[in-house]
Amino acid sequence: MIQPFLSENQFNIIFKDSKDMVFFMKKKGEDFEYLYVNTAARHLFEMEPNGKMVSEIMPQNLAETILKYYNLAVTTKEQQNFQDYDYYTNEVRKHETTVFPIFSEGEVFILGIAKEIAFDRDLQDKYLFMRSIFFKTFLSTVLISSDLKFLEANERFIDDFGICLAKMQGQSFLSLPLIQEPYVKEWESYLNDAQNGDNFTSKIVKFIDKANQTRSFTATFSPFTSENGDVIAIFLILQEVTDFIEQQKELRETSHGLAIIKNAINNAIELSIIDVDRKIIDLNDRFAARTGYAREELIGQTHDILDSGYHPPEFGENMWAKLRCGEIWQGEICNRSKQGETYWVDTTIIPLTNAAGEIDSYFSVNYSVSEKKRLMIELQNNERTFRIITENMNDFIVIMDMDGTIQYVSPSYIRIFQYTEDELIGQNYASFLTEESEVIWRSQLKNMQCNDMTIELALQTKNGDIVWTEGKYQTAKENDKENAFQIIMVSREITERKKMENSLRFMAYHDNLTQLPNRRYLEKEFPRVLNAAQNNMRSIAVLYIDGDNFKSINDQYGHDVGDEFIKLTGERIAASIRSSDFAVRVGGDEFVVILAELSIIEAERKRMTQDIIARIQHNLQLGADIQGNHFKPTVSIGVSYYPDHATTLESLLENADKALYKAKTVEKNGFKIYDDVQ
Numbered sequence: 001m002i003q004p005f006l007s008e009n010q011f012n013i014i015f016k017d018s019k020d021m022v023f024f025m026k027k028k029g030e031d032f033e034y035l036y037v038n039t040a041a042r043h044l045f046e047m048e049p050n051g052k053m054v055s056e057i058m059p060q061n062l063a064e065t066i067l068k069y070y071n072l073a074v075t076t077k078e079q080q081n082f083q084d085y086d087y088y089t090n091e092v093r094k095h096e097t098t099v100f101p102i103f104s105e106g107e108v109f110i111l112g113i114a115k116e117i118a119f120d121r122d123l124q125d126k127y128l129f130m131r132s133i134f135f136k137t138f139l140s141t142v143l144i145s146s147d148l149k150f151l152e153a154n155e156r157f158i159d160d161f162g163i164c165l166a167k168m169q170g171q172s173f174l175s176l177p178l179i180q181e182p183y184v185k186e187w188e189s190y191l192n193d194a195q196n197g198d199n200f201t202s203k204i205v206k207f208i209d210k211a212n213q214t215r216s217f218t219a220t221f222s223p224f225t226s227e228n229g230d231v232i233a234i235f236l237i238l239q240e241v242t243d244f245i246e247q248q249k250e251l252r253e254t255s256h257g258l259a260i261i262k263n264a265i266n267n268a269i270e271l272s273i274i275d276v277d278r279k280i281i282d283l284n285d286r287f288a289a290r291t292g293y294a295r296e297e298l299i300g301q302t303h304d305i306l307d308s309g310y311h312p313p314e315f316g317e318n319m320w321a322k323l324r325c326g327e328i329w330q331g332e333i334c335n336r337s338k339q340g341e342t343y344w345v346d347t348t349i350i351p352l353t354n355a356a357g358e359i360d361s362y363f364s365v366n367y368s369v370s371e372k373k374r375l376m377i378e379l380q381n382n383e384r385t386f387r388i389i390t391e392n393m394n395d396f397i398v399i400m401d402m403d404g405t406i407q408y409v410s411p412s413y414i415r416i417f418q419y420t421e422d423e424l425i426g427q428n429y430a431s432f433l434t435e436e437s438e439v440i441w442r443s444q445l446k447n448m449q450c451n452d453m454t455i456e457l458a459l460q461t462k463n464g465d466i467v468w469t470e471g472k473y474q475t476a477k478e479n480d481k482e483n484a485f486q487i488i489m490v491s492r493e494i495t496e497r498k499k500m501e502n503s504l505r506f507m508a509y510h511d512n513l514t515q516l517p518n519r520r521y522l523e524k525e526f527p528r529v530l531n532a533a534q535n536n537m538r539s540i541a542v543l544y545i546d547g548d549n550f551k552s553i554n555d556q557y558g559h560d561v562g563d564e565f566i567k568l569t570g571e572r573i574a575a576s577i578r579s580s581d582f583a584v585r586v587g588g589d590e591f592v593v594i595l596a597e598l599s600i601i602e603a604e605r606k607r608m609t610q611d612i613i614a615r616i617q618h619n620l621q622l623g624a625d626i627q628g629n630h631f632k633p634t635v636s637i638g639v640s641y642y643p644d645h646a647t648t649l650e651s652l653l654e655n656a657d658k659a660l661y662k663a664k665t666v667e668k669n670g671f672k673i674y675d676d677v678q
Helices: 008-015 060-076 122-135 155-161 184-195 242-266 285-291 313-324 370-381 383-390 411-417 435-445 494-510 520-536 550-559 559-575 602-621 649-666
Strands: 019-028 031-037 080-087 090-106 107-116 140-144 152-154 198-209 214-225 230-240 270-275 281-282 331-334 344-352 359-368 397-400 404-407 454-458 466-477 487-494 539-547 583-588 590-598 625-628 628-631 635-642 671-673
Touching: 008 019, 019 060, 019 140, 031 060, 060 080, 060 090, 060 107, 140 155, 184 198, 184 214, 184 230, 214 242, 230 344, 270 466, 285 359, 313 331, 313 344, 313 359, 331 454, 331 625, 344 370, 344 494, 359 494, 370 466, 370 487, 404 411, 435 454, 466 494, 494 520, 520 539, 520 583, 520 590, 520 649, 539 602, 539 649, 550 559, 559 583, 559 590, 559 602, 559 625, 559 628, 590 602, 602 635, 635 649, 649 671
Parallel strands: 635 671
Antiparallel strands: 019 031, 019 107, 080 090, 090 107, 140 152, 140 230, 198 214, 214 230, 270 281, 270 359, 331 344, 344 359, 397 404, 397 487, 454 466, 466 487, 539 590, 539 635, 583 590, 625 628
8 A cells, every 4th residue: 555645643743733623635536535634623523534534424515515625626736715614513613624735646635724713703692592592492493404404403303203313414304204295395495495595484394203194383494694694504493283284174074064963953943052150152043033132142141131030049049950960951941032022941951061071061952832831721721622722733631540540632642652542541651651761650650749740751652663752740639539639741742852862962972973982972981981990800901093094095085985984994993892892983093992891810801902903903804895995994003901001091091092103113903002112
C-alpha cells in the first residue's frame, strides 16, 4: 500500500492542537476516505472516523454538501470555501470550511479546515424557543430538515407510532413507512410549500400506524429560516382527529334510519325529554301542538306549565319519587293547554341512565285519553248511553263480579278476540290471559276495592294470538248483595304501543346494524355477570375482537358490502358462544364477547376459552356470499380474565385491548392473552 506523502505523525505535529477542525482525506471514486482528523474535529463523530468514508459516517444531507464541494475543489484544482448549517440534538451550528485539493503521485487528497463561525443570536434564540415550545407540548411534533430528512420527534409522536428514533433519523421523511399511498402526493405538496417558507395550519394529513390503520391528524407546518431567509428546518405539529372523523362517518350512516323512525314517532305520539331538574329540554311537534304552546315557550319550563290543578300535590311527589328510584312511571294526567282547555293523557315516563349508571334525563311518552275519560263518566251516569256507545266503539268493556266472572262484554271483545258472547259470559276473565298476566290480575283481585286503578294485560284470542290491552277499572257496589261489588273495566288495545316501547328499549341497548347488544348494554349487564362470578367463585373472560380486513373490503366494495360484512362477522361470533355468554358490537369492526361462569382453575378456563375462539374462527371461515362475492372474515382477539388481570369492566377491556394489539402485531386471525403482553 502506498503511504500518503503526509504521515499521521506529521499531521499531528502541525494540526493536533489547532482550535480549527482539520480533516486529511483521500479521494476514492466520488467519495473520500478519512485518513486523519485532529482533536477539535473528533467531537463531530460518534465512531472512529479514520478509514471510514464520508457517506458512511456523516448524515446523508451533510455528506451530500461535503462531497459536492470536495469534488468541486478537485475538478477546478482550486481552493473552495462553503458555509453550512448543521443540526445537532439541541442546537444548530454554522461552519465555514476551506478545502485544499492536493495531487501527489497519481493520487488525490483533500485538506479541509473548518471553523465554527458566529451564529446570528436572534436566529439561535428563535430556534431554541421554537424547539422548547414544540417538543414540550402534549401534541405530537416532528423536526424535518430543509431537504426533507427526518431529524427528530418528541415523545408523544414516538409513543403514538412506536418508532425507533435512531433508525429513522436521516431518512427521507416521505419514504418512512408511516406515509403511504395514496397520501404521498398530498404530503409532498404541503412540505414543498413549507420549503418555500410558507407557514400554514389546520391541514388534514394521514399516517399509517404499525397496525396498518389509517390515522388522521390536523397539521401545522412552521418553517425555521436563517437570517437571509433560507429554510433550515421545518417544525411539524400534529393533533389526532381519527376518532372525530370516525364518529362523523358513523353518524352519517345512522342518520337516515333515525330520521325515518323519528318521523313515524312524531306522527303517532307526544314525546318530551326532561332533565334531572324536571325541565323540558326537548319535545316533538305533536307535543307542542297539543299544548297550544310554541316550542320556544316550553323549552326550559317544567311540566307545571301544563298543571290543570286537578291532581293533589302528592300525585306529583309520588310520581317523581318513583322515577328517581329508576322505576318506570305510568298513569293518566290531566293537563291544561295554553288556551285553558283541559285534556287527559296516558303517560309513560322512562328514566334514562348514562354510562356510569346515573339517571341524567327522563323520556316521556303521551297518548291522548281525553275521549276515554269522558266516556267513563257518561257510562257511570247512564246505562242506556253506555250500551249505545260500547256497541260502537273499539275499546273493550267488561263487567265482572268480585271473583272475576264475566257478566258483560262489549261487542269489541267478540270482534277482536273471535269468541262468541256465550263463550265469554260466565267464564273467569283470568282464563283468557297469558300466564304472566294471570298472575298480575289475580294479585289485583285481592285488592280490588281500591277504586280507579290502571292495569296492562295480555289476552289470547281464540286462534292463539296475543293482544295487549291497557285497562282502567273501577268497582261499584251491588245493591242487592251485601259486601259484594262489580268490577267495571274499560280497556284499549296497546299492542302496537307495546311493540314500539319494546322497540325503543331495544334500540337503546342494541346496535342498529348488527342487532347485537351495544356498549350501553355491556355497561348495564356486566355488573350482574360480575356479581354472579363473585358470589360463585367463578371467572370471567373478556374477548376484545377486531376484524382484520374490514377497511380494505369497505374501500374496495363500498359501504353496503362493508355493512353486510360487519353483520356477517357479528352473526358468526354470536353463533359461536354459549347461552350464558353475550357478544357486543362496540363500534366499527370491533366486538366484545363476555364469557361468563368460567372455572377459576386456569387450565380449565383457558381450555374453554380456546374452544370458543376456535369455534369463532371456524364459523367465520365458513364464509358467505355478499352481492356475488365470497368472503371469509378473519379476526384478531385479545383476552383478559377476571379476577387475574383486573376486577372492573374498564380495566378488563383495556387489558384485552392491549392483548389484541399484541395479537395483531404477530399475525392476523390469531389471539393473545393479557399474560402474553406483560
